[in-house]
Amino acid sequence: MLLLQMQVLVPIFLLLLPLLFFVFLNSNSKCKSKVPKSYPLVGSSFAIFSYRKRLHPWLSDILQDSPSATIVLRRSYAAYQVFSGNPAVVQHILKTNFPNYGKGDIACRALTDFLGHGIFNVDGESWKFQRQVSSHEFNTKSLRKFVETVVDTELSDRLNPILSSAAKHGTVLDFQDILQRFAFDNICKIAFGFDPAYLSPSLPQAKLALAFEDGVSRYSSERFDALLPVIWKIKKLLNIDSEKRLRIAVSEIREFAMNIINEKKQELYEKRKNWEKLNYFD
Template sequence: MLPGLLQNLSNVHEYFTWLLKHNGGTFEFKGPWFTGMNFVLTSDPMNVHNICSKNFSNYPKGPEFQEAFESLGDGIFNSDHDSWGFQRKLFHTLLKDNRYKAFFEEAVKGKVEKGLIPILDHVSSLGIEVDLRDVFQRFTFDSVCLTVLGHDPNCLSIEFPNVAHSKAFNEMEENSFYRHFVPKRWWKLQRKLQIGSEKKLLRGWKVLDEFVYECISTKRKETLKKEELKMDLFTTIVMEEEEGEMNDKITKSNKFLRDTAFNLLAAGRDTVSSGLTWLFWLVATHPLVEAKILEEIKEHLLDN
């Protein structure tokens, strides 16, 4: 099966979708015996529910997953058992904080009004063709950075700027994903020699680390001054540390904040941007649905 996978690496998502469709929603991939590349793909809703919810504790990610995604550190995506449970409970508490919820709503609404809508108006008025996936990735990257780190990288603007830490995140994500589809010995050799995908991964990792740690340093200085603070997630965590609400030493470390940022960037950027892209594509290819949406907007949202 390995030659087919290598041949389709450039369109791996479409390839796996095709495999799943032709195998009833679940497919077992078997690589050569010496690669250790055996894994199961599933899109069956009952399987997904069983793995991700009903019996989640039966499916630990394990050391191989954690090694492949080592750039995520000890964050919630890479953790198992007690560590995962602790972080899940902590994030539920933080995300329900009324101060954070109010800031989140204000920040995302502002990014839509001052960033997303002006860009769409601009390209529409000039008849310019743009990649909506890129637009929405810029929107979600800015939104996650703003609501988690309190810093707006301003990727989403008419100029479509090339922002270093956004590009670094792309390199990290793409090349971490690549580790799953080549023999471990191969990517470890690349890492040792500092070549190929591993060189790109480490380069992106370094750039994003510098960016996040700088944000953490700034955030700690801001909270010490007790000035008007944006109630982003980092501010909420740091303030609760100072107020004695967090007694666990893990949450007080800069590494915890760094790992949290990396994991929330991974969780929030591509998931939402892909969903928005698919929504617009589906609406564009179903004129009757588009007409009903426009009718509902005129009826309920627009001033008469």
Template sequence: MGMKVSWLQCIFISLLMLLPLSVALWRRVRPCSICRSYLTGSWTAEFDNLSDWYSSLLSKSPTLTIHNHLLRSIVTANPKNVEHILRTRFYNYPKGKAFSAVLHDLLGCGIFNVDGDRWLSQRKLASQGIGSARARAASFVVLRALVQDRLLPAVASAACFPHGIDLQDLLRSFFFECICRSYFGVSPQQLELDQPAHVLADAFDSASRISACRGAAWAPFLWKAKRLLCVGSERDLQEAVGVVQRLADEIIRKRRALTQATTIGDLLAKFMSTTSDDRLLRDIVINFMLAGRDTVASALAAFFWLVSRHPHVELSILDELQRVVTQPTTTNSTTTHEATKETITTYVEACKEEAGGLEYAQLKDLHYLQAAICESLRLYPPVQFDSKRAVEDDKLPDGTFVRRGTRVTYHPYAMGRMESIWGADCHEFRPERWLKDGEFVAESPYKYPVFQAGRRVCLGKEIALMQMKCVAAAIFRKFTLQTEPSCNRLDFSPGLTSNIRGGLTVIVKPRPS
């Protein structure tokens, strides 16, 4: 009984300590409808996703900027503000210690979670590994071989499943292998893992989701207390991070057993030549796994969904591929779309024999495909928002005052839905907005910060676009993908990247000749 009383007393004292904080917090947010809605969750009555709610709020703001006092945060969709944050006053808007603490358990001291000299030194090395034209060409060689040997046969085999497959899951597995081979110089088949692949994927998803929920918490002391006590979601996070870290450790161990770089873009080998700190190497591996696996896979899944709902876009893509790329091998037995196991087995072998037809030099001629991909990324960026922390007092170009220590968030997802930026048809999937006289024309990165911009612009941007074009071209030339007609919109799971909730089910059929 004494122990029970002791616990009750602790709970009672804790509640008494929280009462003044709760009263002060309520007084702070009571005048602000945005803060009240965020605190109570009343926004969920109208919106399924937090990003859709923010998009609605920002579209109604004359400056495309709003305040969330509860989070001590400013959220903006104003391109001039984005340029100010990412270029003009770059050094005033680092990630910040508070943000780094949120993601530290998962990302540690990796490039996406550090500032200053640590960030700069990692970026310089990474630019040598993935930022050069030579590295992109080498990455294409690895990618095309994997498309031939892994992806196309896997998609062809999926035609045996009348109820469809999860394309997002297939793409995530594929790009995990791409990352391992291109960036880390090892094959997943070489790794001695103590967990099956789906457990590793679930651990990554869980760690990403819980880390993202930390960042959205209005009271950070709650997750910090749970971490201290190792209970609830924080215990789940530690278990998931442990699985991810063991995977990274095994990649490092296997790579260290090799004597030389296996590809020109062997990123891990470059970092291993400068440090023997396995903990830092582990952080680097996890950072690039997150960036290279989840972002491209989720972006491509959304792209295939959009194209499946716009047949005229698919026809335009096919027309361009027919003009630019050598015709693929086809089999008469698949022209009726009646896919038996025997015909699929034949088709799988045909996929293995053909290298995909697409050459590296031809990528630049796929103007419409690139326009369609960029249009998809405008509507469904794999990273929906990004936050910085103001070091000093500042004023944004739209006149918004930024107090020192304020969290400043720019929102690519919302920016893609602003009429003042993209016009009255901003909600429409229209690749033609990126074309001028049939050629692709890029937009300002501050209007379209899908790959960030300024000094922290994504080093893997060109490789990611190359990967998306190569995979899309290979699949479209050989298969038709049908999504569920009842799926009228995409819903995303909470996480550091925008993975489609429940995956993306598609029915695969060989494309008739």
């Protein structure tokens, strides 16, 4: 009986889906700054999809109209997203009661190809364990001093000269691009011991940076913008469109990471050999 009902309801829903989308777009154009309506099964996915190219400005407008600067958007099925510009709410979620706000299966599945099962993509005991391990490293004085040195060097040798030159010659800069380059250089030097020189005066294109920015960040985010999660899963299965580009980008990042690891292993091996030689002759 249940199977028969599903066979009848699914075609009806698929026929009504374009109509619901059309109705939403018309109603959405009249009240752009208000929280969008939530529809059965798909929630507010139509709104999120229609504003996917300017999602952050659209959400900012809605938050500004919200008395609490916090809204909840319902996605497809039983998934919900909370957006907040209220510092007290952000502190409550990310600090005071962080264990109560897991990332959830939907977010974890969407980011697994890129983040795997690392600290940024797990909940519960796995997160606690990884946090305990990493906290010991980040609390060491030597690491904090190293981070300070790296950031200071990037500021004085690259960021400040570029900004000073632009001010002197009246050059227009894409400040978001400049800050992304600044952050990318720092992260690579701190995490990998590798300097991509992405913030050099010529502002070069770097294969690894493009893999992070255009590949992983953009195409992983597109999974959240899909009307239904099954859409990106089908693309992944068929290895087409954004999923194909995501796979290539992730492959490039993993290849880079493995090269760095192998180089560090070789360096340690050479140091150990030299140390054993010196001790042997002593």
